[in-house]
Amino acid sequence: MSRVLPQIDLSGLSVEDKKENEYGALTSQKYRYTCVSRQGKPLPDPIEDEPPYYVLLITYLNYLILIIVGHVKDFFGIRFKPKKYADLLEHDGMAPWYNKFESFYIRRMKQKLDDCFARPTCGVPGRLITCIDRDPHDYNKYFTYPGTTSTCLNLSSYNYLGFAQSEGACTDSAIETVEKYGIGTGGPRNVIGTMQLHRETERTIANFIGVEDSILFSMGYATNASLFSSILDKKSLIISDELNHTSIRTGVRLSGCSVKTFPHNNMDALEKLLREQISQGQPRSHRPWKKIVVAVEGLYSMEGTMANLPKLIELKKKYKFYLFVDEAHSIGAIGPRGRGVCDYFGIDPKEVDILMGTLTKSFGAAGGYVSGSQQLIDRLRLDINAQNYAEPIAAPVLAQILSSMRIIMGEINPGEGRERLDRIAFNSRYLRLGLQRLGFIVYGVDDSPVIPLLLFAPAKMPAFSRMLYKRKIAVVVVGYPATPLTSSRVRLCVSSALKKEDIDYLLRHLSEVGDKLFLKFSSGVAGGSLDGKPPRWNIEDVIRETPEDCKNPKFFVGTSATTEPK
Amino acid sequence: MAQNITIEDVINTSHHILEKSLVTAGTYMEKVPGGSIVVRYIKSSHRNDPIRTLLELGLLVFAIRYFTTSRSSVKKKGFVKLTQAEVDDLCEDWEPEPLAVPVDEREQWQLDSIPVNEAAIVAHVKLQGYDNKKMINAATLNFLDLGSNEYIKHEVQKVIRNTGVGACGPPNFYGNQDIHIKLENDLAQFFGSEGCVLYGQDFTTAGSVLPSFLKRGDFVVADANCNLAIQKALQLSRANVYWYKHNDMEDLERIMFALRDDFFKYEKPISRKFIVTEGLFANVGDYPDLNKVIQLKEKFKFRIFLDESLSFGVLGKSGRGLPEHFGIPRSKIDISIASMANAFNSSGAFCIGDKVMSYHQRIGSLAYCFSASLPPYTARATSLALELINKDREYGESPLMSKLHKYSGQLYDSFTNDKKLEKLVIIRSARESSVLHLQIHPDIRLRLGLPLSYTGSGSEMEKRVKKGYSDKFIEALNNEQFLLQSVVNQCLKQGVVVMRPAYSWAQEIAPLVPHLRVSVNVGLSEKEVKEIHKVVSNAIQNVIKDITLEEFETQLEAK
Numbered sequence A: 001m002s003r004v005l006p007q008i009d010l011s012g013l014s015v016e017d018k019k020e021n022e023y024g025a026l027t028s029q030k031y032r033y034t035c036v037s038r039q040g041k042p043l044p045d046p047i048e049d050e051p052p053y054y055v056l057l058i059t060y061l062n063y064l065i066l067i068i069v070g071h072v073k074d075f076f077g078i079r080f081k082p083k084k085y086a087d088l089l090e091h092d093g094m095a096p097w098y099n100k101f102e103s104f105y106i107r108r109m110k111q112k113l114d115d116c117f118a119r120p121t122c123g124v125p126g127r128l129i130t131c132i133d134r135d136p137h138d139y140n141k142y143f144t145y146p147g148t149t150s151t152c153l154n155l156s157s158y159n160y161l162g163f164a165q166s167e168g169a170c171t172d173s174a175i176e177t178v179e180k181y182g183i184g185t186g187g188p189r190n191v192i193g194t195m196q197l198h199r200e201t202e203r204t205i206a207n208f209i210g211v212e213d214s215i216l217f218s219m220g221y222a223t224n225a226s227l228f229s230s231i232l233d234k235k236s237l238i239i240s241d242e243l244n245h246t247s248i249r250t251g252v253r254l255s256g257c258s259v260k261t262f263p264h265n266n267m268d269a270l271e272k273l274l275r276e277q278i279s280q281g282q283p284r285s286h287r288p289w290k291k292i293v294v295a296v297e298g299l300y301s302m303e304g305t306m307a308n309l310p311k312l313i314e315l316k317k318k319y320k321f322y323l324f325v326d327e328a329h330s331i332g333a334i335g336p337r338g339r340g341v342c343d344y345f346g347i348d349p350k351e352v353d354i355l356m357g358t359l360t361k362s363f364g365a366a367g368g369y370v371s372g373s374q375q376l377i378d379r380l381r382l383d384i385n386a387q388n389y390a391e392p393i394a395a396p397v398l399a400q401i402l403s404s405m406r407i408i409m410g411e412i413n414p415g416e417g418r419e420r421l422d423r424i425a426f427n428s429r430y431l432r433l434g435l436q437r438l439g440f441i442v443y444g445v446d447d448s449p450v451i452p453l454l455l456f457a458p459a460k461m462p463a464f465s466r467m468l469y470k471r472k473i474a475v476v477v478v479g480y481p482a483t484p485l486t487s488s489r490v491r492l493c494v495s496s497a498l499k500k501e502d503i504d505y506l507l508r509h510l511s512e513v514g515d516k517l518f519l520k521f522s523s524g525v526a527g528g529s530l531d532g533k534p535p536r537w538n539i540e541d542v543i544r545e546t547p548e549d550c551k552n553p554k555f556f557v558g559t560s561a562t563t564e565p566k
Numbered sequence B: 001m002a003q004n005i006t007i008e009d010v011i012n013t014s015h016h017i018l019e020k021s022l023v024t025a026g027t028y029m030e031k032v033p034g035g036s037i038v039v040r041y042i043k044s045s046h047r048n049d050p051i052r053t054l055l056e057l058g059l060l061v062f063a064i065r066y067f068t069t070s071r072s073s074v075k076k077k078g079f080v081k082l083t084q085a086e087v088d089d090l091c092e093d094w095e096p097e098p099l100a101v102p103v104d105e106r107e108q109w110q111l112d113s114i115p116v117n118e119a120a121i122v123a124h125v126k127l128q129g130y131d132n133k134k135m136i137n138a139a140t141l142n143f144l145d146l147g148s149n150e151y152i153k154h155e156v157q158k159v160i161r162n163t164g165v166g167a168c169g170p171p172n173f174y175g176n177q178d179i180h181i182k183l184e185n186d187l188a189q190f191f192g193s194e195g196c197v198l199y200g201q202d203f204t205t206a207g208s209v210l211p212s213f214l215k216r217g218d219f220v221v222a223d224a225n226c227n228l229a230i231q232k233a234l235q236l237s238r239a240n241v242y243w244y245k246h247n248d249m250e251d252l253e254r255i256m257f258a259l260r261d262d263f264f265k266y267e268k269p270i271s272r273k274f275i276v277t278e279g280l281f282a283n284v285g286d287y288p289d290l291n292k293v294i295q296l297k298e299k300f301k302f303r304i305f306l307d308e309s310l311s312f313g314v315l316g317k318s319g320r321g322l323p324e325h326f327g328i329p330r331s332k333i334d335i336s337i338a339s340m341a342n343a344f345n346s347s348g349a350f351c352i353g354d355k356v357m358s359y360h361q362r363i364g365s366l367a368y369c370f371s372a373s374l375p376p377y378t379a380r381a382t383s384l385a386l387e388l389i390n391k392d393r394e395y396g397e398s399p400l401m402s403k404l405h406k407y408s409g410q411l412y413d414s415f416t417n418d419k420k421l422e423k424l425v426i427i428r429s430a431r432e433s434s435v436l437h438l439q440i441h442p443d444i445r446l447r448l449g450l451p452l453s454y455t456g457s458g459s460e461m462e463k464r465v466k467k468g469y470s471d472k473f474i475e476a477l478n479n480e481q482f483l484l485q486s487v488v489n490q491c492l493k494q495g496v497v498v499m500r501p502a503y504s505w506a507q508e509i510a511p512l513v514p515h516l517r518v519s520v521n522v523g524l525s526e527k528e529v530k531e532i533h534k535v536v537s538n539a540i541q542n543v544i545k546d547i548t549l550e551e552f553e554t555q556l557e558a559k
């Protein structure tokens, strides 16, 4: 069998089927929900459910065995099978590419799960995703390809609003743009690579968000990685949420400023830190900091939690720091009008100093933007290294951004944007409440389209992923080091493209797999239960009741828009 | 009274108190499983030696205090104790600087002079403000003019019709499609290497690849004129970095010798060591003596990291970059990275090398793991570009490449043979480079009182950055850039677009002065390449010839 990945021809599908596979038609107007603005009210403290002790014990045991067996194998392997371990040994006077300890986790755990990661796909990552089947050999050392594919329900792509499509207004516009503007740019933005289309898109983004101006970059990661060097220096301080994305941490490190972190979403700790830092000033010299930036994310993609924006704005007014919000996952996907966390909390976006976001997710495109005041954006245009050295964002991608944004704003196909927003809100709430009622522990805010379902024991990650793949459902499992050691999880990314019936199907299978793998541990404190007892609903009841109930805030605990924080 | 209390008394009273509390504590302790053992131990040790109990207790208290406070007390060292009210006052008084220094009127021209294209950016372009005129593009890095290729466009449209635009996920999470993996295989095959990894953007690639193989304690010897992406990468890696003089192999060897004597002789385990250089330097336009670099690398057991962003699709008979130019197999280069947005007219970048290194990137390289895959259509476009470069190769030379080489040589010769420019500019780039680098002649710069370099060691900018000044505006730098912009503007009026490369000056540590870049691409005719020389040469003569200090300064007042 071939070790070379086959190229898949998907042209056999009729246009109707293709459309349905990419974006399922709405089956009833009942399956919509318009998210409610919080109108400036902060979020109450989240309630996090804890699993029973034996679950944690098993999880630690899992790791303990893994570590002991791994080290024993390494110890003997290096001595008795040096050929097999050649990658770890010095060779010809040169150090190995990576050392034994750096790579321990990768070799001893990640490689064993490799068949659950990086599954090759083809075609549009829409409502369904076509994965190319492969057979692992020698504990995932290599794969062979039988040449078949599996079309799975897609809960893995960041396709929140379902704009990953190959039919429709966005695609038509992208294809047309290839004709007019081509696909290359021939140099950085500030040298030769700026097109009118760039400026138009930047203005549209600023309009969409409701700020003065914005600036585009060809990669979301690079946006953060280059931004901070232009606004911070060694006499500035950044206070960063401990769970901020790697790109933010990279950018901050490159800027050379001082960094402090606060526990995830803990506003009291943040305030304490602010008071301490403002009053103490810079270390040693005790001069006041030149400026302080607080960096948070709108929606945390591993947790499903949101920055507590109203509280942050309140602190900002008191302590005069600058606020940076990374809206990578929240822009488009969150808020009654899809304008991200500001919209969700009912806060004027001009109150936030830097609104960064990526276009990879809700808009089905690629790249990132920074938006804010004219003064900030003008300075960034001149100074930021991504404008001076990096490749600009390409024309077809710009067309995709422009058209998808205009659909959300109702300028193209009026009504379509509204439907997409309503569907993601409904789907997110339906799936979340359904999972809670079945007895799973899920994290995050009620309206979050990212739903992490907790597995705890690392051995359950591959089991879960493989079982669902067999049931034609594509999910992402994440564990240490992307999450804390004990909270391995499945991350379900909900999309507008999913139909209510797809979620029924998903819930049925998750319920079955959950029973088989012992995943239903919830105690009910975090939702799904009305009487305080652990919820263990029957799947039929869940599917019958939840689509209506999920629109009613009384079935959610604490974090819903209309419930008052106590 | 006080004098009458002896040490004996103190011990006795404390003995009593201790005994009492131990008895009460003991009753509680015995209820805890295993507690009776502890109580028994304490009792017996106490009976033998009451002072020892006291000491042990003291030790216990100290240990608890140490473990609970040690971390915070070390961190808080040097903190000033303040009352709540004082903190409130300080918070109220604190006034931050603005988030960004506003662009003032002296710099405004820089913003206004960024050219805006009205149509596709190919061999000929249309710029906003130039009445729809078709202009010669001598500013492009897309040397093979693949943007004009109808076949690629058509294929790209087909891919978008099949896959949409975005990949909507990182490579490890269902973001890699068959098209991406085909491109990785195509690139690996094209360069004859074992593995290839794609990245979403060129500028971040070095900064993601290098830190995944370099950690604290490792060694890097890098060319002092490396581009900003590499400078940033080395900053992130935390390795020990030594800079050798630009393309100076003796300096490189000297540093390596010194390092060997000081560090490598005794080290155990061996640290990772890299030579970092570029295929064609973005800042200068020349290339290193690869034979010598390889010889040194083998002698001192280093690895090579080569950034070929401007040399892929330019150097070598079939565009395979610097090693091909020197007739060296790619396997001698441990890591090569290159942009796909330049000669290949697509997006993203790639990294090629052996299998082990490639696999490790897929887990350890941050911009690969934590960023979305490239849009699939771009992967297809690069695969097609490789096909085109490879097509109709006669005698090992691709026709596309031979045309580019001819133009590059022609442009270089026309400028070096131009006697009128002799005293006005110097050319720093190599003849093989498709980008010509022109810099104002050092004599003129001296006459105008301009510094040797604006960045790098000993420069004004370095001082300001080190001291943490917010004001990074340097008058002379702004003026020199404006002078070059005048040359660019004159060329634009004559229908030729040339580059005044933009820099993030405050971030650079390489020694730089502003310069002009003129490039060729295969979409032009031979006559147009001649035209480029004529127009640029005239513009330089008009602007720079006989310029005096007063003129230089008054010109700037006027802007």
Ligand SMILES: Cc1ncc(COP(=O)(O)O)c(C=O)c1O
Binding pocket: A219, A220, A221, A222, A224, A245, A247, A297, A301, A326, A328, A329, A358, A359, A360, A366, A367, A368, B200, B370, B371, B372
């Ligand atoms: C918070 C955050 N910022 C930035 C990024 C990077 O975006 P991109 O995938 O467009 O590079 C991500 C993507 O995962 C993210 O989650």
